[in-house]
Structure formats: structure tokens, C-alpha cells
Amino acid sequence: MLKDNLSPFKSLMADGAFTELRSQVNRKRRVSMIKGEIVTNMREDITGVGCRVYKDGLYGFASSPSLDNESIKRVLKKASENAAFMSSRIKKDRPAIADARVGGYATDYVRNDTEQKYYIEVLRELDDYISKNCTGLINRSLVAYEDSMEKMLVVSQGTDGHTIVPRSYIYIFMTVEGRDGNPLEVFTPVGGFGIFPENFSDLKEVYSETDRLYKLAMDKIDGVYSKAGLNTVILSGELAGMLAHEAVGHTVEADLVLAGSVAAKNLNKQVASPLVSMTDFAHTAFGKDAPLPVYLDDEGILAEDEVLIKDGILTGYMNSRETAGHFGMAPKGNARGFMFDDEPLIRMRNTAVLPGESSLDDMISSVDDGYYLISSNNGQADSTGEFMFGVTTGYEIKNGKLGRALLDTTISGIAFEMLKTVDMVGNEVSWSSSGFCGKKQLMPVGLGGPALRCKVMMGGR
Amino acid sequence: MNSKFEQLKKTADIALADLLERGADSSLVSVGRSVKNEFNIDGGEFSLMRTTDSEAIGLKVIKGNKKGDISINSFDREVLRNAAGEVIKVAEGSSADEAWVFAKNPGGEKHFSIGVLDADIEKLFDRVNELKETLDRDYPKIKIDQLISSHVMSYGVLAGSDGLIYTTEYGYYNCGLSFIGQDGDEVSSFFGADIITTDLDTPFIEQGDVKRNIEACERSIHTEALDGTFTGCMLLTPDCFGGFLFDIIGNFAGDSGVLEQTSIWLNKLGSKVADERITVSLNPISDYAKFYSPFDGSGYIAENFDLIKDGVFESFAISDYVARKRGMTKAKNTGANVSVKPGSESLDGIISGIDKGILVGRFSGGSPSSNGDFSGVAKNSFLIENGRVTKPLREVMINGNLADILNNLRGLSKELTENGISSLPYAAFDNVVISGK
Incomplete structure (x- = not known):
């Protein structure tokens, strides 16, 4: 969970300019499986801080992967320098950003992490279901995917806050052989807001979507081209x-x-x-x-x-x-x-x-x-x-x-x-x-x- | 070796030791830093200067033939130690697969230096400003939607548990331009051009397809609808041809089609799959490639190769993992530096031989089916009638099959466009269904 170490830097935001300072963590989890074999098994966590300064109709932006105080000071300074560089070369003289409601927003969502083996076990269970119930496919592949953005924001004028948006899905792909011998593919995603265990502790809905997709795949074998x-x-x-x-x-x-x-x-x-x-x-x-x-x-x-x-x-x-x-x-x-x-x-x-x-x-x-x-x-x-x-x-x-x-x-x-x-x-x-x-x-x-x-x-x- | 690499090597060594301690059989660690300086124009006006400092660490391990992969962007010792523990757990949760193998240490440290490392930010700004002023002055009907131009400098170390060490440093400028033509209330489709370059001495408008696409956009503001449907010739600009090649390689020769066994070229190696005038190569080590990946994700060093030579399918574009999995030979590189051997005829000569067809500047279509069927909208397109390019078109769809068009080649131009990544001619294909309202 991100800590609010940005607020103390509000006092360093330049007068006469609009400044945003944002720390962020993007998290990604992905497992993919083809016919029951795992071909992708990865995790990614990317963290850093970015700052944007608006003055005279021009923006300067700078970022650093480190969240320590020195890095935050450096991006604040560099973003201002970049805005100043632009102003030294381009004259736009636009009005200042209008004021907005001042306040704070803090999410109550708690984002837990999930061990990689959980994604793998869920995919294996679904793959078993497809293997047993969806005969006649020439290929089946599954992807377990989760990503999330957690942000801490401090602005020179407006509402500061802390937000988290997680989402997770299983993507189901099925391939059948068309009457001419060529492969035909269908796919569907299942899932939505929330981390993986919140969406897939019960696979009932996933099985139902799997059955629906299987029918579409089998119907497509006798598919026709549309009229142009x-x-x-x-x-x-x-x-x-x-x-x-x-x-x-x-x-x-x-x-x-x-x-x-x-x-x-x-x-x-x-x-x-x-x-x-x-x-x-x-x-x-x-x-x-x-x-x-x-x-x-x-x-x-x-x-x-x-x-x-x-x-x-x-x-x-x-x-x-x-x-x-x-x-x-x-x-x-x-x-x-x-x-x-x-x-x-x-x-x-x-x-x-x-x-x-x-x-x-x-x-x-x-x-x-x-x-x-x-x-x-x-x-x-x-x-x-x-x-x-x-x-x-x-x-x-x-x-x-x-x-x-x-x-x-x-x-x-x-x-x-x-x-x-x-x-x-x-x-x-x-x-x-x-x-x-x-x-x-x-x-x-x-x-x-x-x-x-x-x-x-x-x-x- | 430069001290900047020594620091990265130390971090890589620490990570390798962590992984070894936790039981990894084989590990590959990448550690890198990069800086980007970027200028943006939005809606025809300068808007932003952006500077980003980045760090990246990738940990790949194989333990008991099970593979795990983690990416982080922190050099913090504690974060690194946790990531090493985590990636071992990721691998342990996976399935054993003997096809996972990292490249062997080729012996001796390898160094790759590509492009322009030191940015001239003032000069880059001047080139961007010059392009904007040229458009404002000489092409008043062209309005910039967005221009993003930057210099990217990166350096890194790839270290393997068997002693493999590669050091890389690269730098390049790029300019991505998106624009529309506007005349009163009428607007053209979005059009654009992208270049990667090491050359700040030549105006951007003189590089790649920039000028040609701007002029084509200017001529395609007042479009006409096409009546009915006909089967005719589809002449693709080099940029647009590149998009079709990307789909052809991805669908028929790339990892997913081979791994999933859905590629219709699975049994075509050594067979004719295209007109004999077609030779498609992936040549990262060439004058036209201003940027390329010197090695792939498993540590194999890139070499040039022909995918199709004189119409014959010579090599899949597959990774080492997929090759081992399917008992095939891995590609010598899996990058994007595609080139097509030019034809013998001029572009004008090709056009003069087309009775009825369409010149396509951009294709906006659904992802082609596994079997290669494609359909989509021909953007920035012009009707070709009786050997001449005539009116600009709107709302025209083109439909065909990627495998079929390779055997229905009418011609390749002798003129080539190099955009810093690829080197491609115009390409004309017959028997494409072209439909209007």
C-alpha cells in the first residue's frame, strides 16, 4: 500500500503554476496455458513518482522510479524546469487553470496480493472442465490476468487523494476446424472489478460462459461469410x-x-x-x-x-x-x-x-x-x-x-x-x-x- | 568497461546470488536504466516537455524445468531480495517443461552499442519546431492532431547464472506524427507517419514517409463514396504493406500459430507460399535499422535471416521455447526489422498497369482470422482507374485472405521507404474484394 509521503512537498509547488504530484504502483499478474501447458508465468510491479507543472499554457513533466524524498524533490524541480524550457521557446500566454473543489478522497479498498499458484490452480481446474466437456476443439488456451493501479495524488489546487482500481479476468480461447480445414477461433473474457480470488473463488459463471462459447465455436464450423x-x-x-x-x-x-x-x-x-x-x-x-x-x-x-x-x-x-x-x-x-x-x-x-x-x-x-x-x-x-x-x-x-x-x-x-x-x-x-x-x-x-x-x-x- | 555498467553488474550479481541461494537451476537477470526526453504538440500547438528516468530489473529462473518471470523497477536491496524469493515461488507453482532453456554463455563478455547515445535536446526541439512551422506555412490544410518526438537513451546488463554477460547501450530519436486534413467543415481521416532516426541533420519532413503522407492527406479531404462492389487490385503504401506483413508473420510464422498448431504454414517449410518475386527478411543488422534488439528475452544474439526467399518459406519467426516445444528450429531473431526486396518496376509503372483498383494508405481492420481472412476499412485511400490514381474515397472496405494475396502479387515497386525500423516497397495485389455502399 502506498504511503502519503507527497503532502509535505505541497509547500515546494511553485506559485502561479498548477502542479500535480502522483506516486503510483502498477501491478500485473499473468498466467497463460495452451492445452493444459503453462506457457506464460509472470508478475510485474512498477512503482514511481511523476510530477506535472502547468504554466502559461504549457506543461513540464518529470518522473523517477524512486519514491524517496530526494527523488520527489528532483521531479518537482525538473518538471518546473521543463515547463520553463517550453515557455522560453514558445509563447502561448493562456489563462491559469481554474480552481476546483478542494478536498480529499481516500479509497477504503484494501488490495491484497495473491500467490501465483492460485492463478495456476484456477486455470488448471477450468482447463480440465473444457477438456472433458468441449470435444472437437483443435486448440484451447486460457489466460489468467490481473492488473491494478494504485495512486496517491497531491495537487497545488483541487482534491488530493488515494485510489485503487483492480480488475481480473480469465480469457478463454477455443479453436475449431472449419469445413475447409482452416482454423476458426472464438474467445470471451470473464471477470471484472476486483482481484483474482474475489472474482474466481467460484467458477460457476465461468463454466456457464465456457458452455456458451463452446456453442458459438461449434456453430462457427458451418459459418458463412457476410454479404459485403x-x-x-x-x-x-x-x-x-x-x-x-x-x-x-x-x-x-x-x-x-x-x-x-x-x-x-x-x-x-x-x-x-x-x-x-x-x-x-x-x-x-x-x-x-x-x-x-x-x-x-x-x-x-x-x-x-x-x-x-x-x-x-x-x-x-x-x-x-x-x-x-x-x-x-x-x-x-x-x-x-x-x-x-x-x-x-x-x-x-x-x-x-x-x-x-x-x-x-x-x-x-x-x-x-x-x-x-x-x-x-x-x-x-x-x-x-x-x-x-x-x-x-x-x-x-x-x-x-x-x-x-x-x-x-x-x-x-x-x-x-x-x-x-x-x-x-x-x-x-x-x-x-x-x-x-x-x-x-x-x-x-x-x-x-x-x-x-x-x-x-x-x-x- | 564504463563505470555505469559496473554498477549494474553488481546489482545483477547480487540478484544471481540470491536466486542461486534459493535453489534456481538457471537464471537470467537483466538490469537497466533509461532516460527519455520528449516534446509533445497537441491540436497543432506545443503542449508538453517530458523527462522520464526509468529503471528495470527482470528476473527469470528455471527450477526443476519450471520457469518463473518477474519484473520490478527498484534497485532497493530489500525489494530485490523479495523479488528473488517471489520468482522462485512463481516457478515452483508452474509445470515442468524441458523446453525452457536460457542461452548458453557464448564465452567472453559481449558489448552492443547502437545509435546516438547523447541527446541534443535543443536541436531536437528545433527540428520539431521546424516541422510544425513547415506544416503551418506550406500545408495550411493539414492540422497536427499530435506530434510526439523524443530521444531515448538506455543502457543495461544481461547476466546469466552460467557467466553470460552482455552489456548494451543504445540511443535514438523518434518522431510520431498524427494529423488530419481540414477544409472548412470537411475533415480527412487521421493519417500519420513514424520514424526512428539517428539523423538530426535532415529535417523530419524529408525522412521516411512523412512528406508523402502529409501530401496524400491534403489530397484526401474531399472524399467520394464508392458505388457497389468489385474485385480488383489493392496497392499498398510501404507503411500499410508493413502492417499486412506484421499480420502475415504473426498469423502464419510466429510463436502463437506454431505453439497452438493453428498456423496454416505449419507444414510449408521449404514450400512455395508466395509469388517468386517476394523475399521477406528480418535484418536487424543493416543500414536501415536504426534501432533493434541485439538479443531476445532468452539471451540469444540476433542475426539476420530470410523468412521467405524467392517465394519459398525459409524460416518461422519463432522463439527458442516454441522451437524446442515443437521440435523446430528457432528464428535467428524475433524482432521487427522487416525488409522486402524491391521490385524492378517503378511505382508509376505499377499504377499505369492497373485497370481498376485502390491505393490504400492505412488499413483499419479487425484482427485477421487464424486462416488469414481479413476485412476492414481502406483509410486514406484513392481509386485507381485506367492506370491513374483518381479520386479520394471514403467508407470503402477491403476483404481478402493474407495467404492468398501473397500468391496474387501484381508487383513490388523499386522505390523503398526506410523509416528506421523497416525497409519496404509499395506492393500491389490482385483479386481483392473492394466494396462501397
Whole structure:
């Protein structure tokens, strides 16, 4: 557990500048297994302190892997020197960072460590289950994974605090042989917030997900290519979450708005069907903890939800304290750094499409000729709002009923055009949080949504 | 030897002794320090100067044929002692596997020095500022989304329990640029360029693909949609070709496909897998590679090799562990310094022979399937009609198979792009499904 040895250095923070001082521990545990054999068995603990100073519109940052007082003094000094170097070469003369609520936040989460053999034993138990119950696979592989970020933050103005965000997952991969002899793969993550024993002391849910995945794998053996072109689809909640994150979320990050993203000209305009609303949740969503709750960001802002789309109207951006001043908005706690030596960037937290009123069954029955798209292996967004997701499992829909499974495909569209085609919104939200968002640095994020009926471009043959 | 290495060697020796005392049969310890100085431009304006000091210690052990691996970043004696105890426990919890073996001591200390060790921070700033000013002045429709340019200097020691000692020091500059074209309300897709270089005497815009990608982006603001679907030629820029090669190597020749036995090239060694004009090499020791890993994670020293030579599959790109596991031969390196032998035709010559196709600057697609099927969006792309590059396109998807395209080569350009990591030509492939709305 990190100790607060940063507060005494508040007095050394320069007047007339905004300074953040953050110590941090990133912990990672990973075991991977292929057909019962362990091929990765590693642990990582990375610790250090970083400091960022903002003055005249320019930042200086410095970091050290040591947490002793001399190192802390050194990074404070070096960050100020770097800001001064920039000011000596560039004149921006921007206003100072606006004041924020002063206070303190301290997590009550106690992060315990787990012996490596625990991860291995759980994987062996699951591997035995798959080996006995999932016949016909040409490969099976499992990954036990846990990471966590613990941060101690002291700022020259704002809220200081101590936060911990742990998460842990088992990733299950299955490979079958297609009718043409080629390998076909499916995978799913299981898990969420918390350290590994908190999520996997009982494997009942994991077995249930394993059975579901096995059916998808076996169905994929007779899979078909999708029709290339514009198609009517039902996106699963997982894909709706990807849409919220990739297609909308990135375009409304204020740094990307300043860089010219398509959202710059669409604030307060209709960008989606009135059925669509979207929020970047801070720590609580729909009356429960969000998948990866953020209570305090790395600029000393107590986190609040940011409503991005309300009834189809684009209502807000996600900001840092600097960009909030630029746009005349309030910062809501979106600035976060991944490692101790990473400066805070504007990042999403738990971004989700809000639920509607339709059942999934009704949505599928409403489609004469289209696809039900279930899971994805990656996604990207663009300045134009054009998005792309890789789709790894799905089914044809013919006359309102699920048909043959799909082979891997890709979907794409222009977010603010595609969202206007949404004409049914599901009534159940599903979340995922096992991946990383990449934007100079990695960052764990949550994303979610209900099923959506819409039109998208699909790759295919 | 320089005193900076002596201090690291002492730390490595202490760790090796700790591991031996705790019963390790074989150990490999890496100890290193690095400093990065970085400038950032965001949204077209200078935003940040960042200096990071880093330390890294990696402990790898084999005990009873069981392997454990721990990374920490503290030289503190107590932390190091605890990590040594922990990594033994990690190994003990694992399964015995005779395929885990570290490289043997080649005899005598080896030293590797790569690139520019001493940073010229003032000059780096000037080059970054010059690139920004050049864009502002000569390319007013180009807006920098983000520019990250840095100098990285690192030095370290790799020490083995059998006396293996490698010392390394390296330094390089890099410039990663992401930008969009903007004209009124219309914006292009993100485009960019990345270079690794030891050369601060040449403006960044003259290096790698920087200038060509900026000019392509400027021409792709006012895009048009493509009607319908056709099967035609896909001409990839060197950068984009590099991305496809990364997927081809990863899917068919890399560790996971071999270990999981899902690679469709498992039984293809010595067989023709590509057009005979295609030779793909991984050559870290070459003029074009300004940075490379001199040895892999198990301590094997990198050498150059051909993955595909004249269309024939010559070598997998697999680690020593995977090679031992599957009774195969390990690759001479597992790095990213890929090169493709240039063709005999000019880029213009290749384009003039294409009746209908697409020039692709960037591919945004799902991870290709194990069987090589790929589909995704052709970003920063242009239609090719009757031997000419015509209009910039939007919302176009391309679909094909990675193994198939290697046998459907139309041509490789004689022009090469070197970005400090790789050396690649333009590559044109036929029979790709190209679909618009």
C-alpha cells in the first residue's frame, strides 16, 4: 500500500503554476496455458513518482522510479524546469487553470496480493472442465490476468487523494476446424472489478460462459461469410459499448475536438436517433458500481458523470482542467495517466449507451434479412467519426429467426450517420471492461450498452 | 568497461546470488536504466516537455524445468531480495517443461552499442519546431492532431547464472506524427507517419514517409463514396504493406500459430507460399535499422535471416521455447526489422498497369482470422482507374485472405521507404474484394 509521503512537498509547488504530484504502483499478474501447458508465468510491479507543472499554457513533466524524498524533490524541480524550457521557446500566454473543489478522497479498498499458484490452480481446474466437456476443439488456451493501479495524488489546487482500481479476468480461447480445414477461433473474457480470488473463488459463471462459447465455436464450423455492403443488423450490448467508446467517445474527447474531430461542429446538434442517449459514467451507473469506477482523476477533480448524447443531441465533451477552461465547460474527472511516468490525458471511464424498451427477442424477430452481431476482437475510430469493429461471432437473421453462424467480419460506418439509423434499443445493458483503450498510453476502461437495431457497412464476400 | 555498467553488474550479481541461494537451476537477470526526453504538440500547438528516468530489473529462473518471470523497477536491496524469493515461488507453482532453456554463455563478455547515445535536446526541439512551422506555412490544410518526438537513451546488463554477460547501450530519436486534413467543415481521416532516426541533420519532413503522407492527406479531404462492389487490385503504401506483413508473420510464422498448431504454414517449410518475386527478411543488422534488439528475452544474439526467399518459406519467426516445444528450429531473431526486396518496376509503372483498383494508405481492420481472412476499412485511400490514381474515397472496405494475396502479387515497386525500423516497397495485389455502399 502506498504511503502519503507527497503532502509535505505541497509547500515546494511553485506559485502561479498548477502542479500535480502522483506516486503510483502498477501491478500485473499473468498466467497463460495452451492445452493444459503453462506457457506464460509472470508478475510485474512498477512503482514511481511523476510530477506535472502547468504554466502559461504549457506543461513540464518529470518522473523517477524512486519514491524517496530526494527523488520527489528532483521531479518537482525538473518538471518546473521543463515547463520553463517550453515557455522560453514558445509563447502561448493562456489563462491559469481554474480552481476546483478542494478536498480529499481516500479509497477504503484494501488490495491484497495473491500467490501465483492460485492463478495456476484456477486455470488448471477450468482447463480440465473444457477438456472433458468441449470435444472437437483443435486448440484451447486460457489466460489468467490481473492488473491494478494504485495512486496517491497531491495537487497545488483541487482534491488530493488515494485510489485503487483492480480488475481480473480469465480469457478463454477455443479453436475449431472449419469445413475447409482452416482454423476458426472464438474467445470471451470473464471477470471484472476486483482481484483474482474475489472474482474466481467460484467458477460457476465461468463454466456457464465456457458452455456458451463452446456453442458459438461449434456453430462457427458451418459459418458463412457476410454479404459485403450495407446491412440491417442487431448489435449486441457488447458491440453497442464498442460503438459508445470508439465511434462516439473518442470524437468527443476535448483534445481530439481541438485537433479537429467531427464533433467540433456538432455540439448541441442532432447526431443520433432520439432513441439514443449516451453517458460516460464516473463510478456509478444504473444504481450499481460501474465496471471500473473512477472517484478522483489525476488532476485533482472529483469524478462525475458526463452526459455525451441526450435523446440524440450531442450535449458535451470529456475534458481536462485545461480544455474545460477553453470550452467553458466543467471538468468531470476524465484526466488520467496509466503509469507513474505518464502524464494525465483525457480518457473515458465507463462509457455506455442507455437502455431502451425493446427485448432482444422482439428486435431479432423484427429483421427479415440481416445479422445479429455478438462479439468483437478490436475497434478503431477516426477523426471523421468513421468507426471499425472486428466481429468474431454472429448469426444471420432470416425472416425474424437466427440462421447460420458468421465467419469473422468487420463492420464500419460514420458514427453520427449510423446512429440516426437506430430504430430499436434493447432493455438490458451489458458491460465489458477487460480491454485497454490506446491513446499514447494504455488505459483500462469500461464500456457497455443495450442491443441496437441499425444499419452498418459490413465486410464480406 | 564504463563505470555505469559496473554498477549494474553488481546489482545483477547480487540478484544471481540470491536466486542461486534459493535453489534456481538457471537464471537470467537483466538490469537497466533509461532516460527519455520528449516534446509533445497537441491540436497543432506545443503542449508538453517530458523527462522520464526509468529503471528495470527482470528476473527469470528455471527450477526443476519450471520457469518463473518477474519484473520490478527498484534497485532497493530489500525489494530485490523479495523479488528473488517471489520468482522462485512463481516457478515452483508452474509445470515442468524441458523446453525452457536460457542461452548458453557464448564465452567472453559481449558489448552492443547502437545509435546516438547523447541527446541534443535543443536541436531536437528545433527540428520539431521546424516541422510544425513547415506544416503551418506550406500545408495550411493539414492540422497536427499530435506530434510526439523524443530521444531515448538506455543502457543495461544481461547476466546469466552460467557467466553470460552482455552489456548494451543504445540511443535514438523518434518522431510520431498524427494529423488530419481540414477544409472548412470537411475533415480527412487521421493519417500519420513514424520514424526512428539517428539523423538530426535532415529535417523530419524529408525522412521516411512523412512528406508523402502529409501530401496524400491534403489530397484526401474531399472524399467520394464508392458505388457497389468489385474485385480488383489493392496497392499498398510501404507503411500499410508493413502492417499486412506484421499480420502475415504473426498469423502464419510466429510463436502463437506454431505453439497452438493453428498456423496454416505449419507444414510449408521449404514450400512455395508466395509469388517468386517476394523475399521477406528480418535484418536487424543493416543500414536501415536504426534501432533493434541485439538479443531476445532468452539471451540469444540476433542475426539476420530470410523468412521467405524467392517465394519459398525459409524460416518461422519463432522463439527458442516454441522451437524446442515443437521440435523446430528457432528464428535467428524475433524482432521487427522487416525488409522486402524491391521490385524492378517503378511505382508509376505499377499504377499505369492497373485497370481498376485502390491505393490504400492505412488499413483499419479487425484482427485477421487464424486462416488469414481479413476485412476492414481502406483509410486514406484513392481509386485507381485506367492506370491513374483518381479520386479520394471514403467508407470503402477491403476483404481478402493474407495467404492468398501473397500468391496474387501484381508487383513490388523499386522505390523503398526506410523509416528506421523497416525497409519496404509499395506492393500491389490482385483479386481483392473492394466494396462501397
